[in-house]
Amino acid sequence: MNNIKLSQRQEEIIQLVKENEPITSEQLAAKLNLTRAALRPDLSILTMTGILDAKPKVGYIYSQKPSYNAVNEYIRKIKVEDIMSKPVIVSESTTVYDAIVDLFLHDAGTLFVENNGVLVGATSRKDFLKFAMGGTDMHKVPVGIIMTRMPNIIVVDKDELAYDAACKIIEHEIDSLPVVEKVIDNNKDGLKIIGKVSKTNITKLFVKMGKNI
Amino acid sequence: MNNIKLSQRQEEIIQLVKENEPITSEQLAAKLNLTRAALRPDLSILTMTGILDAKPKVGYIYSQKPSYNAVNEYIRKIKVEDIMSKPVIVSESTTVYDAIVDLFLHDAGTLFVENNGVLVGATSRKDFLKFAMGGTDMHKVPVGIIMTRMPNIIVVDKDELAYDAACKIIEHEIDSLPVVEKVIDNNKDGLKIIGKVSKTNITKLFVKMGKNI
Structure with missing residues (x-):
C-alpha cells in the first residue's frame, strides 16, 4: 500500500x-x-x-x-470475479416451500434455478412473499411456476467490472445477479451459474475500500 | 474534479x-x-x-x-445524510397484511415501526416471509407482534460516516438501518426516524463513485 x-x-x-x-x-x-x-x-x-x-x-x-479520479480508477480495476460469492441453486421442480427453506438455510435473498446444469430462472424473497400473500399451498407449487424465467434474467460475466454489476443491480432494481459462463457442450445450449453478485457483495467491497489498513 | x-x-x-x-x-x-x-x-x-x-x-x-489511500480518504468524507433515503414507517397496530402491502407499494425491503413518533421496531421481507411460512392469518396479527423490537435495532446517526453504516449492515447482517435522532420533547423519551440507509444506498453510492464524470 x-x-x-x-x-x-x-x-x-x-x-x-x-x-x-x-x-x-x-x-x-x-x-x-x-x-x-x-x-x-x-x-x-x-x-x-x-x-x-x-x-x-x-x-x-x-x-x-482530493482525488476523485484516483477513486474512479481504483474502482474500475475490480472485477466481478474478485467479489462474487457462492450462489444458492435449486431445480425447477423444487416446491416453493422447500425453496424458501433453502433460502433461509443459506440466508440468501435470491435463489437461482437450473435445469440440467443450465440457468433457467431466479426467484427472490419478494417473489416468494408475493406468492405467500396469495394463500396458495406452498407445498404443491414448484418454483418453476413462480420464478422469473430466462431470457428475462439480468446476468453478468466474471470478467466484467464490479462497477458494471452494481450498475445493472441499480438500473434493473434487483438484489442479486447470477455470474454466468457459456455451457461448453454440444448437446446443450445456454449459460451455467458460477457465482452471484448482490448488493451485499458491493456493500462488503465498499467496507473493504473504506478500511484503514 | x-x-x-x-x-x-x-x-x-x-x-x-x-x-x-x-x-x-x-x-x-x-x-x-x-x-x-x-x-x-x-x-x-x-x-x-x-x-x-x-x-x-x-x-x-x-x-x-496507485492511490488506495486516496480512495480511503474519499470514502471517509461521505456521511450518512449524504446518501440516506426516505424510510417507510408504519404503526405498531398495522396488520401484517397491510404492512406487506405497504412494503410492496414502496418497493421497500424493511419497514420501520413508530409509536407516537418514536421508533419501536423494524420488520424485513425475511421476517414477513418467515411469518407467512407459519400459515397464521395475516389479517389478524399486528406488525407489533412479529417485529424486531427496540433496543435490538441497530441505528445510525446522520452525522456518522456512510462507511460506518456499511460496517453495521455487514456486521449485523441486516438490509437497512434507520437513521435516527433524539426526540426533543420532555414528555417523550426515545429516537425518531429521519431516514434510512440500506445496501441499495451503498450500492448507489458505489455506482456514483465509479462513474466517469
Whole structure:
C-alpha cells in the first residue's frame, strides 16, 4: 500500500489554506516566513495530488475532492470475479416451500434455478412473499411456476467490472445477479451459474475500500 | 474534479519503470540522459502520489495500487445524510397484511415501526416471509407482534460516516438501518426516524463513485 506521506511543512500549508482560503502563494510564503521559490515544490506536490486546488488570479483553496479520479480508477480495476460469492441453486421442480427453506438455510435473498446444469430462472424473497400473500399451498407449487424465467434474467460475466454489476443491480432494481459462463457442450445450449453478485457483495467491497489498513 | 496531471517526463519515467522494474534512480537517470539530482523532484512526486514505489536497495517499481489511500480518504468524507433515503414507517397496530402491502407499494425491503413518533421496531421481507411460512392469518396479527423490537435495532446517526453504516449492515447482517435522532420533547423519551440507509444506498453510492464524470 502506498500512502501519500506529507512533510510537516506540507501539512502546515494545508492548514493555512484551510483557514485562509483563497490564499495566494505570496501570502502563504509570508505566513511561513519563506520565499515563494522555496514554497514552489511543496505547492506543486499539493496541487498535483489534488489536495489543494490552484485558482488562477485567486489563490489556493482546499479541495473537497482530493482525488476523485484516483477513486474512479481504483474502482474500475475490480472485477466481478474478485467479489462474487457462492450462489444458492435449486431445480425447477423444487416446491416453493422447500425453496424458501433453502433460502433461509443459506440466508440468501435470491435463489437461482437450473435445469440440467443450465440457468433457467431466479426467484427472490419478494417473489416468494408475493406468492405467500396469495394463500396458495406452498407445498404443491414448484418454483418453476413462480420464478422469473430466462431470457428475462439480468446476468453478468466474471470478467466484467464490479462497477458494471452494481450498475445493472441499480438500473434493473434487483438484489442479486447470477455470474454466468457459456455451457461448453454440444448437446446443450445456454449459460451455467458460477457465482452471484448482490448488493451485499458491493456493500462488503465498499467496507473493504473504506478500511484503514 | 482534480486530476493528477503528469508532465511528459513523469509519464516517460513511469513507462521506463514499467518496462524495467525494479530500476534504480541511477539507471533511470542514465536512460533519460539526466543527472540523478534533476530526476529527484519527479521521482518524489511519483512516489508520493503512489504511482511508483521505492524499494530501498532494490529500486523503483510500478505500483499496482496507485492511490488506495486516496480512495480511503474519499470514502471517509461521505456521511450518512449524504446518501440516506426516505424510510417507510408504519404503526405498531398495522396488520401484517397491510404492512406487506405497504412494503410492496414502496418497493421497500424493511419497514420501520413508530409509536407516537418514536421508533419501536423494524420488520424485513425475511421476517414477513418467515411469518407467512407459519400459515397464521395475516389479517389478524399486528406488525407489533412479529417485529424486531427496540433496543435490538441497530441505528445510525446522520452525522456518522456512510462507511460506518456499511460496517453495521455487514456486521449485523441486516438490509437497512434507520437513521435516527433524539426526540426533543420532555414528555417523550426515545429516537425518531429521519431516514434510512440500506445496501441499495451503498450500492448507489458505489455506482456514483465509479462513474466517469
